[in-house]
Amino acid sequence: MSLDGLPPLRDVIARHDLSAKKALGQNFLLDLNLTSKIARAAGDLSTHDVLEVGPGPGGLTRALLMEGARKVVAVERDPRCLPALTEVAAHYPGRLEVIEGDALKTDLGPHLISPVRIVANLPYNVGTELLVRWIEGPPFWDTLTLMFQKEVADRIIAQPGTSAYGRLAILAQWTCEARRVFDLPPSAFTPPPKVTSSVVHLARLPEPRFPANPRTLSQITAAGFNQRRKMLRSSLKSLHPDMEELLQSVGIAPTERAERVSLEAFCALARALDAARKG
Numbered sequence: 001m002s003l004d005g006l007p008p009l010r011d012v013i014a015r016h017d018l019s020a021k022k023a024l025g026q027n028f029l030l031d032l033n034l035t036s037k038i039a040r041a042a043g044d045l046s047t048h049d050v051l052e053v054g055p056g057p058g059g060l061t062r063a064l065l066m067e068g069a070r071k072v073v074a075v076e077r078d079p080r081c082l083p084a085l086t087e088v089a090a091h092y093p094g095r096l097e098v099i100e101g102d103a104l105k106t107d108l109g110p111h112l113i114s115p116v117r118i119v120a121n122l123p124y125n126v127g128t129e130l131l132v133r134w135i136e137g138p139p140f141w142d143t144l145t146l147m148f149q150k151e152v153a154d155r156i157i158a159q160p161g162t163s164a165y166g167r168l169a170i171l172a173q174w175t176c177e178a179r180r181v182f183d184l185p186p187s188a189f190t191p192p193p194k195v196t197s198s199v200v201h202l203a204r205l206p207e208p209r210f211p212a213n214p215r216t217l218s219q220i221t222a223a224g225f226n227q228r229r230k231m232l233r234s235s236l237k238s239l240h241p242d243m244e245e246l247l248q249s250v251g252i253a254p255t256e257r258a259e260r261v262s263l264e265a266f267c268a269l270a271r272a273l274d275a276a277r278k279g
């Protein structure tokens, strides 16, 4: 038996024949001490419903329940995992709801009661897409504690002047406090992925860090970072005929590249661009 009185995950995987499928991004965490560390990084779970994407054989799910989650709603695309998850649900009556489906296509709102934390060892092929949707979509969650490839985690927490700094850093840090919690070597997973992974914790801010229209900010960062080697006066030229003056008016040198511009300065430029378009 494991710490939680359920069979060890290796036995669960063998009994239900859950050989990992690469196409579903299946790299399982089998060490309950490790999954508990991730669950604790999410904060107090007893006051929240937890949304987990991709519970697989249930390693992280079990840790979330063991660490006291009020309720876990887990969305899993692979039907082979459902019998194993049903066993976990029986061990924690009324606290685990398993939904079979694709997290990108399932409306989870009706299953969750606010406040909500999202905690997941995400399938790498859909991780960034889910993150962007959660940040840009309706604010139904307080915190995200998510496993990514280290390279994606680097892009989420990147600071200006680094090659990882780009649209993802702007989006995440504009609306959230974002930090890396810890890195995990490939050997922590079964089967091991090719690269190092990182757990990232994002806590939603009550308001975006600086005022700006999200669409305008997105237009500017898309244009600026899609041509990140170009000077801003050239990469942003198509957004307004007086772009050079607008850049100067908010203290950004027109010869600067997007990679070196702070979040605060991008927001100031978004406000100046909106004002110029209205005027």
Ligand code: SAM
Binding pocket: 024, 025, 026, 027, 028, 029, 030, 053, 054, 055, 056, 057, 058, 059, 060, 061, 075, 076, 077, 078, 081, 101, 102, 103, 104, 121, 122, 123, 124, 126
């Ligand atoms: N949480 C488990 C763990 O930590 O051991 C499994 C994590 S594994 C990296 C990703 C899981 O997400 C797999 O179980 C996979 O079947 C599931 N998955 C992949 N794509 C999905 C999707 N679009 N919606 C829901 N689950 C998905």
